[in-house]
Amino acid sequence: MIGLLLLIRRELALALRGGTDAVMAVVFFVLAAILFPFGVGTDPEMLPRIGGGIIWVVALLAAMLSLERMFAADHEDGSLDLLYLSPVGLGTLALAKALAHWLTTGVLLLVAAPVLALLYNLPASAFGALVISMLLGTPVLSLVGGIGAALTLGARRGGVLLALLILPLYIPVLIFGAGAIDGAVAGRPIGPQLMVLGGFLLAALALAPWATAAALRQAIE
């Protein structure tokens, strides 16, 4: 536990001092979401219907922007070898990296999302669904994204490969995340969608660090 906290603190310190990745992800999130109404029109009845889906698609792409660097710097400077040899182990490292990624990216997306909800004229009743679905879904993006980041570590054109590997795995989160918001807009119950997202989160917490650690071990060897 001490090792996990040490790693998270270090990742947050590095992100705060040198990282523009998190800021870029949020700027991308907002800019990309703003672009859609220019393309599909600004019909005030249509925007709430498509808003949830667009916000989720853009959030998913924004979360991917900084994934490629999740382990790359540690791999390049030899830190990954020392982290592997340390008592904390690769599973804890994978969990710490994913949590730090979520804290520096997912939380910022979560904060920015209600602003975009206003832009898309979402009813007040959908705000809760948006925030809760993103609270449950964005950690899954970081945890599952960690697997892709580890698998593509050291690969040429790793960013493209990462997208090809991870985007299909994000589809269930997108379906249920956007579905929760659509349900709230239409006045339907959203409990099932949120419960499924919660299930995804628990499964990702249990399995993703283990899978990421296995991929990291391959990269080290």
Add this chain to the structure above:
Amino acid sequence: MCRTTKRRPVQGLTTHNLGCIRGERAVFAGLDLAVKPGRALLLSGANGSGKSSLLRVLAGLLPAASGEICWEGETIEGDPDAHRARVAYIGHADPLKPSMTAAENLRFWARLYGLDPAIEPALYQFSIEHLADVPARYFSAGQKRRLNLARLAAGQKSPAGPALWLLDEPATGLDPGAVSMLANTILAHLSQEGVAIVSTHGGRLDELLDSHADRVTLQTTGNGTAS
């Protein structure tokens, strides 16, 4: 075979018929080594002869293709966590974060490894104590290497410090004064019955460690023995 008998206890590190394959190439094979506590082993050999691969195999970073590695007569495969805990590894790269100060970099590794977080003496040992609060991005290559090597000193001052030092060309980029500091650090480790395996391309470090070290030269064909 890793076996300790009452008449002749096996101590330190031994390897038996150790082999390593990278890609489809046998980097080395049939390697038998024995390094007793308080002794160093200097590895030499041409580029590509497998020095770095051997150190990575001994650290547990690479799997051995054949043979076994023993510590105090017991195979390390029985308890890989215990083996990792006894290893201090210095690779080619310096695992430092440019935006963190020297003290922060060193303190992070010390805490992660459960070592004494009082890192000032370790910085002092490599004459970089005046750089403690300077971000590593402003360091020269030699200063970065000194800071990386200070990890060894931090471990040395801790009761739970690693007993097996695996150093891959540790003197790269160091000036003669820093090489002496490194040699003194290694000699102090050996005086505490530690084991050090150091890959080198000759030079002053070899001379300074000569009386406490055995040598093995890896051939590009991949065989070598030492005791």
